Amino acid sequence: MTILGDLRIIDAATLFAGPSAAMMLGDFGADVIKIEHPRRGDPSRGHGASAGGVGLWWKTLARNKRTAAVDLSCAEGQEILRRLCERSDVLIENFRPGTLERWGLDPDDLMKLNPRLIVARMTGFGQHGPMARQPGFGTLAEAMSGFAAMTGLPDGPPTLPPLALADGIAGLAMSYAVMLALHARERTGRGQVIDLAIIEPIMGLLGPQMTAYKALGVVPRRTGNRSSSNAPRNTYRTRDGRWLAISTSAQPIAERVVALVGRPDLVEQPWFATGQGRVQHVDELDEAVASWIAERDAAEVIARFEEAQAAVAPIYDVTDIAEDPQYKALGTFVELPDEELGTVTMQNVLFRLSDTPGEIRWPGRPLGRDTDEVLGELDYSRERVAELREAGVIA
Numbered sequence: 001m002t003i004l005g006d007l008r009i010i011d012a013a014t015l016f017a018g019p020s021a022a023m024m025l026g027d028f029g030a031d032v033i034k035i036e037h038p039r040r041g042d043p044s045r046g047h048g049a050s051a052g053g054v055g056l057w058w059k060t061l062a063r064n065k066r067t068a069a070v071d072l073s074c075a076e077g078q079e080i081l082r083r084l085c086e087r088s089d090v091l092i093e094n095f096r097p098g099t100l101e102r103w104g105l106d107p108d109d110l111m112k113l114n115p116r117l118i119v120a121r122m123t124g125f126g127q128h129g130p131m132a133r134q135p136g137f138g139t140l141a142e143a144m145s146g147f148a149a150m151t152g153l154p155d156g157p158p159t160l161p162p163l164a165l166a167d168g169i170a171g172l173a174m175s176y177a178v179m180l181a182l183h184a185r186e187r188t189g190r191g192q193v194i195d196l197a198i199i200e201p202i203m204g205l206l207g208p209q210m211t212a213y214k215a216l217g218v219v220p221r222r223t224g225n226r227s228s229s230n231a232p233r234n235t236y237r238t239r240d241g242r243w244l245a246i247s248t249s250a251q252p253i254a255e256r257v258v259a260l261v262g263r264p265d266l267v268e269q270p271w272f273a274t275g276q277g278r279v280q281h282v283d284e285l286d287e288a289v290a291s292w293i294a295e296r297d298a299a300e301v302i303a304r305f306e307e308a309q310a311a312v313a314p315i316y317d318v319t320d321i322a323e324d325p326q327y328k329a330l331g332t333f334v335e336l337p338d339e340e341l342g343t344v345t346m347q348n349v350l351f352r353l354s355d356t357p358g359e360i361r362w363p364g365r366p367l368g369r370d371t372d373e374v375l376g377e378l379d380y381s382r383e384r385v386a387e388l389r390e391a392g393v394i395a
């Protein structure tokens, strides 16, 4: 049984933040209808690697979704969205504040048509405030949240991640917000509006930067691979040229690491007793760990760390991940049949529920693949569907 199988979700969002929330709900069985512009499609179709013009990221991002191409900027398209909203549980959208309203699709009006509708609004900066109407990207959130300021080498520039980090975090937060609103609806019988700004959820992951700033005036600085809250924590090069990562957030692990690298005396130092104290002596700790690791091959270092129950991980790229026995044991990746590519490999559902697991029913589909089916369910006749296609309202 897929636990969200009784839900219909309209994913009228583009790119990553909104659609990734819809993907997570689809993974657990929700009927997700992806609405795209009939001619432009979702720009994420063209992001990243493509195989013969078929976007590979799309295969994951749009998995389990039915794809319908509907132009929401014209009256006939707006009517299609209204009819969909009447029969759906959630509308996820990421237009700039004012765009839905400009199209006559104000959430208040949609909720009059269906008071149980949840309208999940993903924006760069939120629905109000001086920046609300500005276009927003995850990159701007990484810049404005403090993430970039604290990421990078101490003497280097602020650093952006080479991935949609703030978007992914916002997507996770939105899927949680939708589940809360669905739970609330069980009690109240009413839907509600979710206002999620991409600049906010990433901030929650950066540690207590505002708490520490207000209490102590502390401004986080760039520390490269080092942590501001524990040491040793870094990447270290082995004799055979591999890189390993070590973390010592828990005190017993820190003690095991320094004992393993031949410096049990450090544990006796009063400063060693806290992460903060160890950060003050990071050069000495890094030197002890780095020199011990530099004299050994990666396999030996990993074996000795595992034996000592100290935490270490090899720095992987995708070729390592593809061969790793832990991921194989977890079934982290699946190969699925695909109507465009024959087969496609992608990351599996993100976690396992023992009683009601998720599943990937199909990879992302071509633009407009399910338009006719979706309009048929909304009682549009074949003739009307043909007219709308002719007029460019749908594809």
Ligand SMILES: CC(C)(COP(=O)(O)OP(=O)(O)OC[C@H]1O[C@@H](n2cnc3c(N)ncnc32)[C@H](O)[C@@H]1OP(=O)(O)O)[C@@H](O)C(=O)NCCC(=O)NCCSC(=O)C(=O)O
Pocket (backbone or CB within 6 Å): 014, 015, 016, 017, 018, 035, 036, 037, 038, 040, 070, 071, 072, 073, 094, 095, 096, 099, 122, 123, 124, 134, 135, 136, 137, 138, 139, 164, 167, 198
């Ligand atoms: C993504 C945006 C910057 C795009 O800005 P704009 O192009 O100015 O779009 P608007 O939101 O004003 O919406 C109007 C446009 O929607 C497009 N559009 C999309 N789908 C449709 C459908 N189905 N029908 C009609 N129009 C559509 C169309 O091109 C419209 O342009 P017109 O015809 O001209 O009206 C913005 O939507 C935004 O700030 N969204 C919230 C934050 C967000 O989700 N950002 C992306 C996260 S991913 C990310 O950060 C990253 O990839 O990097």
